[in-house]
Amino acid sequence: xxxxxxxxxxxxxxxxxxxxxxxxxxxxxxxxxxxxxxxxxxxxxxxxxxxxxxxxxxxxxxxxxxxxxxxxxxxxxxxxxxxxxxxxxxxxxxxxxxxxxxxxxxxxxxxxxxxxxxxxxxxxxxxxxxxxxxxxxxxxxxxxxxxxxxxxxxxxxxxxxxxxxxxxxxxxxxxxxxxxxxxxxxxxxxxxxxxxxxxxxxxxxxxxxxxxxxxxxxxxxxxxxxxxxxxxxxxxxxxxxxxxxxxxxxxxxxxxxxxxxxxxxxxxxxxxxxxxxxxxxxxxxxxxxxxxxxxxxxxxxxxxxxxxxxxxxxxxxxxxxxxxxxxxxxxxxxxxxxxxxxxxxxxxxxxxxxxxxxxxxxxxxxxxxxxxxxxxxxxxxxxxxxxxxxxxxxxxxxxxxxxxxxxxxxxxxxxxxxxxxxxxxxxxxxxxxxxxxxxxxxxxxxxxxxxxxxxxxxxxxxxxxxxxxxxxxxxxxxxxxxxxxxxxxxxxxxxxxxxxxxxxxxxxxxxxxxxxxxxxxxxxxxxxxxxxxxxxxxxxxxxxxxxxxxxxxxxxxxxxxxxxxxxxx
RNA sequence: CGGGACGUAGCGCAGCUUGGUAGCGCGCAGCGUUCGGGACGCUGAGGUCGCGGGUUCAAGUCCCGCCGUCCCGACCA
Numbered sequence: 001x002x003x004x005x006x007x008x009x010x011x012x013x014x015x016x017x018x019x020x021x022x023x024x025x026x027x028x029x030x031x032x033x034x035x036x037x038x039x040x041x042x043x044x045x046x047x048x049x050x051x052x053x054x055x056x057x058x059x060x061x062x063x064x065x066x067x068x069x070x071x072x073x074x075x076x077x078x079x080x081x082x083x084x085x086x087x088x089x090x091x092x093x094x095x096x097x098x099x100x101x102x103x104x105x106x107x108x109x110x111x112x113x114x115x116x117x118x119x120x121x122x123x124x125x126x127x128x129x130x131x132x133x134x135x136x137x138x139x140x141x142x143x144x145x146x147x148x149x150x151x152x153x154x155x156x157x158x159x160x161x162x163x164x165x166x167x168x169x170x171x172x173x174x175x176x177x178x179x180x181x182x183x184x185x186x187x188x189x190x191x192x193x194x195x196x197x198x199x200x201x202x203x204x205x206x207x208x209x210x211x212x213x214x215x216x217x218x219x220x221x222x223x224x225x226x227x228x229x230x231x232x233x234x235x236x237x238x239x240x241x242x243x244x245x246x247x248x249x250x251x252x253x254x255x256x257x258x259x260x261x262x263x264x265x266x267x268x269x270x271x272x273x274x275x276x277x278x279x280x281x282x283x284x285x286x287x288x289x290x291x292x293x294x295x296x297x298x299x300x301x302x303x304x305x306x307x308x309x310x311x312x313x314x315x316x317x318x319x320x321x322x323x324x325x326x327x328x329x330x331x332x333x334x335x336x337x338x339x340x341x342x343x344x345x346x347x348x349x350x351x352x353x354x355x356x357x358x359x360x361x362x363x364x365x366x367x368x369x370x371x372x373x374x375x376x377x378x379x380x381x382x383x384x385x386x387x388x389x390x391x392x393x394x395x396x397x398x399x400x401x402x403x404x405x406x407x408x409x410x411x412x413x414x415x416x417x418x419x420x421x422x423x424x425x426x427x428x429x430x431x432x433x434x435x436x437x438x439x440x441x442x443x444x445x446x447x448x449x450x451x452x453x454x455x456x457x458x459x460x461x462x463x464x465x466x467x468x469x470x471x472x473x474x475x476x477x478x479x480x481x482x483x484x485x486x487x488x489x490x491x492x493x494x495x496x497x498x499x500x501x502x503x504x505x506x507x508x509x510x511x512x513x514x515x516x517x518x519x520x521x522x523x524x525x526x527x528x529x530x531x532x533x534x535x536x537x538x539x540x541x542x543x544x545x546x547x548x549x550x551x552x553x554x555x556x557x558x559x560x561x562x563x564x565x566x567x568x569x
Numbered sequence: 570c571g572g573g574a575c576g577u578a579g580c581g582c583a584g585c586u587u588g589g590u591a592g593c594g595c596g597c598a599g600c601g602u603u604c605g606g607g608a609c610g611c612u613g614a615g616g617u618c619g620c621g622g623g624u625u626c627a628a629g630u631c632c633c634g635c636c637g638u639c640c641c642g643a644c645c646a
Contacts, residue, residue, distance in 0.1 A: 011581090012580075012581085012596075013581045013594095014581080015581085016582090016638095016639080017575095017638060018639090037637085092644075138646075140644090140646095142645080144641095144644095146639095146640090151646090155646065158646090209646095210646095218644090218645090302643090405646090408646070409646065442646065443645090443646030445646085446646055447646090475605090478604065479604085510603085510604055510605090511605045511607095512604090512608075513606085513607050515607080516606065519606090530604095530605050
């Protein structure tokens with residue numbers, strides 16, 4: 001490809017709206033352009049990278065026995081109503097109405113379509129298992145599109161759907177996808193972790209997230225410094241702290257605590273650390289009141305609480321609830337809670353004693369609160385939000401909180417979709433059975449953004465060669481020098497004929513501009529042909545990732561590029 | 570949807586406080602000089618100042634409404 005003919009508009013300055021490195025650099029390097037919030041044009045360079053990622057994904061999907069098909073983006077509403085997702089997806093769904101008043105949507109994923117497809121055309125156990133996938137654009141009206149390709153309203157996703165006779169089969173299909181995903185992300189050279197994620201309200205099955213490490217990532221995970229524990233932050237269970245050495249014999253005493261409705265204020269007033277306070281959080285869950293007890297310096301992980309109380313909807317008390325139920329906000333304690341209130345305490349509360357907590361009376365707290373003498377605990381559960389420095393449940397080592405971007409998610413669905421859609425096959429014994437399904441996604445466009453987050457420096461992008469738009473660039477440093485042009489053209493031709501994806505920078509720009517653009521776009525290998533080198537019969541090579549430079553005889557330059565590419569990340 | 574900020578040439582910005590008829594850098598076009606890390610000179614093109622309304626002799630500037638974009642918060646690839 002001759003850059004003089006390529007639509008690759010690079011920007012000298014950072015676009016004002018781009019905050020994240022990937023967003024900024026993909027714009028500057030001429031990979032994408034914004035059309036509207038969360039909607040982008042993929043320019044030729046960006047598309048080349050996307051295609052390369054697609055190729056890796058296709059190879060590994062095909063190798064794992066999956067078959068590619070293509071499903072529509074524009075979908076009828078009815079199946080979505082049948083599975084409940086028409087309502088569940090809420091405002092995230094792009095809905096539209098056709099001229100006859102029929103309701104349609106733009107597909108955010110394709111479970112409904114593929115389930116009905118398989119039910120109609122693969123009615124026998126003999127047809128199973130089957131794994132169908134596609135790579136297609138997805139539409140979600142995100143409440144907040146962010147960071148360029150990291151969270152768009154339109155994004156490219158590989159989505160695969162597995163159909164099995166039984167749960168064992170589903171688990172085998174799941175495992176095949178698990179292994180394929182590892183190979184895919186390994187080949188993409190991403191630094192990533194695999195975590196078992198919250199089952200969530202929909203489906204409730206086994207699922208794993210493949211998370212690329214990134215500082216701008218929105219998904220948090222906990223990782224043991226000794227490397228033996230890894231979990232989604234919302235699902236992570238820390239080892240409870242050692243109980244404080246107190247005998248729980250302190251008497252219950254009421255103390256006056258004016259203007260101390262927060263843990264911090266009480267802590268300051270009484271000169272005691274926050275962890276000596278017993279925090280009582282009140283929730284409304286399906287008509288009953290739930291009190292959650294935990295040390296004052298900790299927060300409730302509401303996702304854990306929701307899972308515990310599922311399917312009851314969980315809502316934290318609002319001001320009106322306190323008044324209606326006779327509680328004094330800021331001075332709530334667990335003493336004397338009525339029978340109807342469920343009292344849950346985090347494991348961290350077990351064993352500790354002599355708590356300071358609310359007196360259930362304005363401007364007053366109590367000291368020396370102990371269970372079961374002064375308050376009851378119905379159940380001890382894991383309810384704290386994990387934080388940096390907590391102890392690993394496996395080895396007691398320190399846990400670190402990391403940030404990441406979810407680039408892949410695999411899911412055992414069971415009959416979540418086959419049941420409401422009445423998708424059945426005839427089993428060997430003649431009985432009708434529901435398909436056991438799995439759903440497996442990879443955010444292709446997000447992989448590019450995640451890679452850009454991981455692979456860049458002050459000069460620009462340095463994507464791994466498997467997804468850089470070109471493997472190498474031949475830079476014509478002196479475009480009006482016949483010998484230079486001839487040598488550059490020859491090296492370019494040799495490389496192209498040798499199967500190397502190579503670009504020739506033959507633009508009417510100064511050498512400095514070409515060097516800067518080459519770094520910005522991040523060709524893994526740069527070859528500079530200039531009059532200085534041509535005079536002594538050499539070309540200069542540079543490895544983008546390390547900045548390492550070398551020379552090669554002009555006649556050997558193409559081979560040298562191929563060799564250097566071998567070593568490029 | 571709440572909270573914060575922004576919207577002036579393709580990009581980055583100044584001008585707004587104190588209304589007087591729009592400017593800088595980059596980029597773009599032409600000519601010349603340059604030519605190995607974002608060259609220099611001269612000339613030039615390019616703007617309904619986000620949109621609508623209002624105040625005023627006069628609005629980019631003041632007031633009201635709307636739209637758009639970005640950042641921070643409950644979702645997901």
